[in-house]
Amino acid sequence: MFETLETEVTGRVASIKINRPKQLNALNTQVMEEVLAAASGFAASPDIGCLILKSGERAFAAGADIRELAVQDHASMRASNFFSGWDQFAALRIPKIAAVRGYALGGGCELAMMCDVILASENARFGQPELKIGCIPGIGGTQRLTRLVGRACAMDMILTGRMVGAEEALRIGLVSRVIADDQLEAVAHEVAATIAGYPGDIVQMARDCVNMAENSTLDSGIRHERQTYHALYGLPAQREGMAAFLEKRAPNFNGA
Incomplete structure (x- = not known):
């Protein structure tokens, strides 16, 4: 090809x-x-x-x-x-x-x-x-x-x-x-x-926040990170990851 x-x-x-x-x-x-x-x-x-x-x-x-x-x-x-x-x-x-x-x-x-x-x-x-x-x-x-x-x-x-x-x-x-x-x-x-192996949407959020650090002031970068952090709550991966931690088991992100 x-x-x-x-x-x-x-x-x-x-x-x-x-x-x-x-x-x-x-x-x-x-x-x-x-x-x-x-x-x-x-x-x-x-x-x-x-x-x-x-x-x-x-x-x-x-x-x-x-x-x-x-x-x-x-x-x-x-x-x-x-x-x-x-x-x-x-x-x-x-x-x-x-x-x-x-x-x-x-x-x-x-x-x-x-x-x-x-x-x-x-x-x-x-x-x-x-x-x-x-x-x-x-x-x-x-x-x-x-x-x-x-x-x-x-x-x-x-x-x-x-x-x-x-x-x-x-x-x-x-x-x-x-x-x-x-x-x-x-x-x-x-x-x-x-x-x-991690949830793709959460990985992309993390990448976006790190990349933001190169193109913004500290204040605006932290604000972007905080808004992104708040936004991930309620996503299937976040719920599964924290439930697995509390239940002392490995997370099943594929099923999240």
Whole structure:
């Protein structure tokens, strides 16, 4: 079905793996369109509760495809609103996990940052080296990286173009866990299955509240969280979850 991707479904977890090994999974328009199509399909399915973006052997994605970019000019970039499909991917409300092995550079780092959780293998390398080719990040890198790691670290990475290893990425807040290379996919599936096991509507509420923190003042963010918290009372999942706690049993969210 897809020329640049491999997809798989295990239980309530779907996975997408970019498959352009000769190009180190460089992101071109076809990849963008196919990732968006696959992810949108999974997001629309009530049987899927979490999505994993998997890494190749050597790279998660080593950047945008320069061969495609080098022939563009201002008019063509503006007319096509180049990269806008990635905005649609980022906006999908399905929880997304990036399981990063090897290089996640430029657009690859930006793609990982569109996900809710970034899990890194010990050999993962992150960077925004666009200045080295006379460019700047264009898929949200200047914005998401600054929000994740702060102005000082973002300026350092973007203005020097240097790569950071997995342990430094963990220390500065770019990733949430560093995992042994041979355990990365297993842990990613375990995390995804945990998330997928919770009620989808409650997971989306939690995601929305966390994302609100990046785009609002503290007061308005807390107000949004409180309103959302009040609104979930009376939902089947809330009633089942609290009843199960009081009755000292595991909740049955599937029947809620």
